[in-house]
Amino acid sequence: MEKQSLNRIHVIGAREFDSAATDGMDKNKVHQTNSSYWDTQGNDFLGAIVLPLYGSYISEEKCQLFGDVSGKKVLEIGCGNGESLQYQGERNASELWGIDLSAKQIEKASQHLTSCGLSAKLICSPMEEACGIPEDYFDFVYSIYAIGWTTDLEGTFRRIASYLKEDGVFIFSWSHPIHKCVVAESDRLVFKKCYFDESWYSVSLDEAVLTLSDRKLSTYVNALARAGFVIEQMIEESDEAIIQSQDNDATHKAKMLPLTFVVKARKL
Secondary structure (H helix, E strand, O other), X not given: OOHHHHHHHHHHOOOOOOEXXXXXXXXXXXXXXXXXXXXXOHHHHOOOOOXXXXXXXXXXXXHOOOOOOOOOEEEEEOOOXXXXXXXXXXXXXXXXXXXXXXXXXXXXXXXXXXXXXXXXXXXXXXXXXXXXXXXXXXXXXXXXXXXXXXXXXXXXXXXXXXXXXXXXXXXXXXXXXXXXXXXXXXXXXXXXXXXXXXXXEEEEEOOEEEEEEOOOHHHHHHHHHHOOEEEEEEEOOOOHHHHHHOOOOHHHHHHHOXXXXXXXXXXX
């Protein structure tokens, strides 16, 4: 992976770029700010956050969380440019659906999937809002490094539960909250942020701005439980084989603490 892409992954992780805390969170303003970034420069973010990669140093090829998706209906939350949907389509999923905040990413996904000979139903909408996605319909709902953008985690998880059939599976990945708190300084790892701080903040990147919130693992776990999910598996350890195959500034950190976490949950 190019170092530039790694730096962009890290801005969703530890605060290694210029950032400023916000006094409050206006949902519409957050949507406008983040969709503007993805409409203009966000495509450069993609690389390590499309299947079979769940993010830094964790892969579906090793974890096998999906298993066989042949004949299954799948929905991606935060589908980006469509490469993860391509991955599912090439594994014979019967229906591909995607939702994304960015109209430009939806356009890119449509073009990309068409060029691959695949069709998908793509919707431009915030994940928190009703947008015509059918309920009790999908075998899998998944999200690769997108759930953390939501302004309403519990509401989003409830919507996702409503989209799934009974016993359906929800898989998502995001930057690990410990990764959010620790930065590399020379040959040391240093805490720069309180783990319990879930306030929203703005990050300057590539002459653009993103707005994010860092949530504790317990926040995700409890929100899943309240939405009617049971967690079947959680992965946070980096894949040693991927670490060994790369030579960059992040590998030392990845050996010491988790950079990404992945959750597989099932609708009760």
